[in-house]
Amino acid sequence: MNVRSSRQKFKILNLLETESLGLTISQIAEKINLNRNSTARYLEELAEKDLIYKIEKGPTSKLFYPARKSKNFEERNLYMVQFYQLLHSAFFRKYLKDQKIAREIGLDMAKNGASDLYAKQFQSVELNFENITHLAALAVEITYPIANVEAKVALNPEIKNSFFLEIQNCICDGNKDYRSICEIQVGLLKGVIDKFIAPEEVDVKEVECKCDNHPSCKYLITKIDVENERT
Numbered sequence: 001m002n003v004r005s006s007r008q009k010f011k012i013l014n015l016l017e018t019e020s021l022g023l024t025i026s027q028i029a030e031k032i033n034l035n036r037n038s039t040a041r042y043l044e045e046l047a048e049k050d051l052i053y054k055i056e057k058g059p060t061s062k063l064f065y066p067a068r069k070s071k072n073f074e075e076r077n078l079y080m081v082q083f084y085q086l087l088h089s090a091f092f093r094k095y096l097k098d099q100k101i102a103r104e105i106g107l108d109m110a111k112n113g114a115s116d117l118y119a120k121q122f123q124s125v126e127l128n129f130e131n132i133t134h135l136a137a138l139a140v141e142i143t144y145p146i147a148n149v150e151a152k153v154a155l156n157p158e159i160k161n162s163f164f165l166e167i168q169n170c171i172c173d174g175n176k177d178y179r180s181i182c183e184i185q186v187g188l189l190k191g192v193i194d195k196f197i198a199p200e201e202v203d204v205k206e207v208e209c210k211c212d213n214h215p216s217c218k219y220l221i222t223k224i225d226v227e228n229e230r231t
């Protein structure tokens, strides 16, 4: 799938989200400003993957709907995972294999808004490394793009000032092509937590990933010991 086709498919998904009564191929082609043949081809591909829902009203008349309308909660979550993976590949196609750049994208996202948003939410709380563990988990749970995400935290018994944050139902969904989603998360976590505890900083690493057959994605967050670094 190339960038162009993922962008067009993303446009189609977005459009159908707002049109629960269904649209014909021509209507969709017109609204996304694409020729009818390409539109029809993308629609068939999306329907084949169950990302959208197709009803054939006759040999030449088809209507397309957002798939999630008829889905239960689990199916809807699965749909959201696929939706965000598609979105991710549309935006970051070039960087899908470059984990370093993915991390920088996450850091940028944190700097350009996300960290301010959280810092504001927790304005009245005195934030330091010792009390951010559960706030970090809460921030992940509130903003993660799919429902019923659980972010578990546990102190790291091996290193002082260090904890694990484990994300159940990560949208990488164990698909190695989307490991960059987890690296973006690394950058986001670092950017947001750094802001929480500024001027101190943390180091964030993904230590277990669904992409390596672990049951969840697990991040290790450790405060950078400025004193030790200086010596």
Ligand SMILES: [Zn+2]
Pocket: 170, 172, 179, 182, 206, 208, 209, 210, 211, 216, 217, 218
């Ligand atoms: Zn992961």
